[in-house]
Amino acid sequence: MKKATPVLLVLNVGSSSIKFQVFERESLAVLMAGKVTGIGTSAQLSATLAGAEAPLRTPLPAADHDTAMAAVIALIDQHDDGWHLAAVVHRVVHGGADFRAPVLVTPDIVARLQALAPLAPLHQPHNLAGIAASERLASHALDIACFDTAFHARIDPLFQTFALPQALRAQGVRRYGFHGLSYEWLAHEIARTRPELREARVVAAHLGNGASLCAMHAGRSVDTTMGMTALDGLPMGTRSGAIDAGAVIYLQRELGMDSAQVEHTLYQESGLKGLSGVSSDMQALLASADPQAAFAVDYFALKVAQYTAMLAVSLGGLDALVFTGGIGENAEPVRAAVLARLQMLGRFETLVIAANEEKMMALHAKHLLPP
Incomplete structure (x- = not known):
């Protein structure tokens, strides 16, 4: 048998x-x-x-x-x-x-x-x-x-905290961060394939329909662009990313949108889709002749560069920028546009590493299961 x-x-x-x-x-x-x-x-x-x-x-x-x-x-x-x-x-x-x-x-x-x-x-x-x-x-x-939040769980409170009253912070209103399984895999792969970068200051860019950045030092999360929810930070396929909190109040109080309408707009109708009016798909935008599609691509690249520079401050410098995810791995024009805006940071390495959250999860399961 x-x-x-x-x-x-x-x-x-x-x-x-x-x-x-x-x-x-x-x-x-x-x-x-x-x-x-x-x-x-x-x-x-x-x-x-x-x-x-x-x-x-x-x-x-x-x-x-x-x-x-x-x-x-x-x-x-x-x-x-x-x-x-x-x-x-x-x-x-x-x-x-x-x-x-x-x-x-x-x-x-x-x-x-x-x-x-x-x-x-x-x-x-x-x-x-x-x-x-x-x-x-x-x-x-x-x-x-x-x-997806676990990789960021030990970030210093300086990078976790919103400037809100303590009573609200005590109820869990704080920054958590996401895409942690992807970033953990990148840290694993950097340690395995590029041991000279094991202790480096790295900004990892998980760019896809969902998108965020993570500042990592010696393979640990220091700071990240997503906050309490997966809506914060970079613009994404259909998600707005960070906007003025006062704009949300305006949508409700002045434009008469209820919370469900605001949520649907920010999660489903914004980001690359909202900016371009064409598509939420980066490859479709890169192939389009529509000026608004080009604007959406430029906007996305700008925000990735701006947030990368912000995370370089959190790290005290930048040794390597790692791209991953569907856009990060496959959209070379986007990578080039991001790097063109980061020349003032000086020299740093650029890597492209394939995302493999599933393998990271399998590794965790193997170690967690009883023999």
């Missing part, structure tokens, strides 16, 4: 998609990678097995998150290599002040994470839906939560 192969299922559950990878537990070799897209409309599961030339594709008519998760679990259960699902590893965007490291999921932890949903309304409910679905559909496997 063939010995079962313990595997880890790493999930990134979004509003209309589920991205997943299956890792062999000990070697962390990728055995399968795939995604479910179009959840809520015309969903489709696609997955590629290690060594296979063509992906597997399965339509999932009228799929909700439960149906999509069931299809992913079934694909793993039906595989003929004797996989045994040891754990399901979930990306959770907001861990608040309490969750500073990955944890085994319990009902109490789920309740505490649900209370943080208002701080990440585009992400947290879907992350928790993935946990609920895996508990029902793969009850034999342990659930592990990995947090």
